[in-house]
Amino acid sequence: MTVTQRQAPEHEPIARVLPMLSVPHLDREFDYLVTAEQSNDAQPGVRARVRFHGRLVDAFILERRSDTDHVGKLGWLDRVVSPEPVLTADVRRLVEAVASRYAGTRPDVLRLAVPPRHAAVEKKDPPVFSPLTPIDVDPGAWATYRGGAGFLGALAEGRAARAVWQALPGEQWADRLAEAAAVVVNAGRSALAVVPDQRDVDAVHAAAVRHVDPDRVVALSAGLGPSERYRRWLAVLRGGARFVIGTRSAVFAPVADLGLVVVWDDGDDSLAEPRAPYPHAREVAMLRAHQMRCAALLGGYARTAEAQALVRSTWAHDLVATRPVVRARTARVIAIDDSAFTQERDPAARTARLPSMALDAARKALAADAPVLIQVPRRGYVPALSCGRCRAIARCRHCTGPLSLPDRDTTGAVCRWCGRHEAALRCARCGSDSVRAVVVGARRTAEEIGRAFPGVSVMTSSGDGVLATVPGSAALVVSTPGAEPVADGGYGAALLLDGWALLGRQDLRAAEDALRRWMAATALVRPQSDGGVVAVVAESAIPTVQALIRWDPVAHAESELDARSEVGLPPAAHMAAIDGTPEAAAALIDAATLPEAAEVLGPVDLPPGARRPAGEPTAGPVMRMLVRVPRDRGLDLAAALRRATGSLSARHDNEPVRVQIDPLHIG
Structure with a gap:
């Protein structure tokens, strides 16, 4: 049997590839010879397979060359997986910038940026699109904000305007984002919107098809399934999409001629990637806007310190309504101290764990045939228990996880971490067998509220069953933060319970996150002129509560x-x-x-909820060390840690570590 001799092409016979390897010290390019048969398909950006240390691995071809820096004999490219150039030059630059910013590896970022291939979808003929027909955009709603009309004008002219937008209560924010995108599309460019979850994707998509040619609007999210998601992603890659909407990974979408990148509600934890190198969609979007010299918009009801830093640095400007407009659009907000519970004489107030003022607000809204929103910080029935005598948190004997009551009829408690059942509870500190609820969940709250308002319909919306909308008639809607349904015509009142559970968290962002969650609920309530009332159960002197009462997220973010x-x-x-x-x-x-x-700080214990590094053995302590540098030395710090990680990885003489730059939760 004869073996066919491989022959290299005359022009650029060498392909420089990046293997998709998981070890940091191999995050570099390697040269391979290309056969004449592969030459036409082996173009920059395509997927390939190469033999590396005796095994076949996936790779991306980065460039074709006529020479090589390698001094030994070159191996041959095994095969070109597909001639589709899925890694564009713009996305490649973004991947390299993200890896540098977060001290990560390019293969890790590429796994986030480029979805797995679906061969059947790729082989189908791409759809043929008719020429775009511009749809007129009414700038009236944006004119409500100082600088809003000017921002739309800059988008129409193709200028790189950057803004941080404070949406008003009751604002149809999805329509405003769609209008901004439509202005960019009408100018001949493309827009990209990144939102926290699927419900937000659906809202923006529904608004987008009213302002942009529906055939040119593409929604990307993980819940689509591999085939459909890859089909839509290919539509973006091939230039058919002009307005792309998606969750955090969509920030890498290969949008052609990008003119605007939008991030909505950048304080939501969902926008922080839980996989290495742990980039935040806001930071990636701002990197992309800087690289592409395009417009950028950060929007939300509340404001993060990171967004305020962009305004303070003059990289972005404010889009905020005047105070008279804010007051006219906001519900009346009252703060009620927790101590009011002990002074209540109203039996219904005690039953529902609500002060009389909050109870009266709910009764008035229900009497006016308006729904009432009740926000509780936790889902479930009783998500946390403690000793009735010494108040020590009840924990699982097997994994030390928190014990909870999943429903009313459960005997004993269940661990929220490992799921083990504890039939008999006894405090490990004092030996008492009495327990109390640390915080009450949405289902238990709905049960108590239902007894206080007999005959009124009670609905719940939380992680295990989120409602998108509710009718505009009298009803009680108990919801966890982020799962609040939209009421037709707005809620007549909102009750924000257990404020201490949000404000009292041992977390750098506790106050910022509490205000964001409260404002998201308050924004769904009718304005004060229509009788809208919001009662927040928290001490009124707390600055975060004052920011809610005044509806002033900018001052809170500045503070x-x-x-x-x-x-x-x-x-x-x-x-x-x-x-x-x-x-x-x-x-x-x-x-x-x-x-x-x-400045090196630590070691300290891992913050609550932080996972152990991948590959870390189960035995032995896992600690956290912090390294702090001034803001202008961030890239230097990331580069130093990236080089050190690669060096230690090559030596194989240390346990694995996890490096996170600017983690969302420090402790």
Whole structure:
């Protein structure tokens, strides 16, 4: 049997590829010879297979070359998986910037940016689109905001306008985003909108098809399934889509001629990627806007310190309504101290765990045939228990996870981490067998509220069953934050319970997150002129509560940014969190050539909820060390840690560590 001799093409016989390898020290390009048969398909951006250390691995071809830096014999490209150039030059630049910003590897970022291939979809003929027909955009709603009309004008002229937008209560925010995108599309360019979840994707898509040719609007999300998602992603890649909407991974979508990138509600945790290198969609979007020199818009009812930092640095400008407009659009907000519960004489108020003022507001709204929204911080029945005597948190004997009551009829308790059942509860600290609820969940609250309002329909909306909309008639809607349904005509009242559970969290962003959740609920309530009332159960003197009462998220974000600047916390500084065994974390820091201004903090215990690094053995302590640098040295810190991670990875003499730049939750 004869073996066919491989022959290289005369022109550019070498392909420089990036193998999709998981180890940091192999995040570099390698050269392979291309056969003459492969030459036409082996173009930059296509997927390929190469033999690496005796095994076949996936790779992307980055460029074709006529020469090589390799001094030995080159191997041959095994095959071209597909001639489709899925890695565009713009996305490649973005991937490299994200890897540099977050001290990660390009293969890890590429796994987030380019979805897995679906061969059957790829082989189908692409659809043929008719020429775009511009749809007129009414700028009247944007004119309500100072600078709003000017922002739309800049988009129409193709200028790189950047803004942070504070949406008014009751604002049809999805329509406003669609209008901004339509202006960009009418100008001959494309727009990209990134939102936290599927419900937001659906809302923006429904608004987009009213302002942009529906055939040119594409919605991307993980819930579509591999085939449909890849089909839509290919439509974006091939230039058919002009307005792309999606969740966090859509920020990498290969949108052609990008003119505007939008991020809605950038404070939502869903926009932070849980996989290495843990990029935040807001930061990736701003990197992309900078690289593409296009317009950018951050929008939301509340405002993060990071968004305020962009305004303070003059990279973006404010889009905020005047105070008279804000007052006219906002419901009346009253704050009620928790101590009011102990003074209540109204039996219904005690039953529902509501002060009389909140109960009266709910009764008036129901009497006017309007729905009432009741926001509780946790889902479930009783999600956390503690000892009735010493108040110690009840924890599982097997994994130390928090114990909960999943429903009313459960005997004993169930661990929220491992699911084990604890039939008999006894406090490990004092031996008492009495228990109390630390916080009450949505289902238990609905049960109590139902007894206080007999004959009134009670609905729940939470993680295990989210309602999109509810009728505009009398009803009680108990919801967890982020799952609030939209009521037809708005809610007559909203009751924000257990404020201490949000404000009292041991987290850098507790106050900011509490205000964001409260404002999202308040925005669904009718204005004060129509009788809308919001009752928040929290001490009125707390600055976060005052910001809600005044509807002033900008001042709250400014205060948050000042406070973090004083103590050197993000976004006023850049901080790297290094998680692993004390020895492994220390070895990484020793191997890194840190900037002169770097300050090493720790080791400390991992913050609550932080997972152990991948590959970490179950036994032994896992700690966190922090490295802080001034804001202008962030890239230097990331580069130093990236080099050190690669060096230690090549030596194979340390346990794995996890490196996160500016983690969402520091502790």
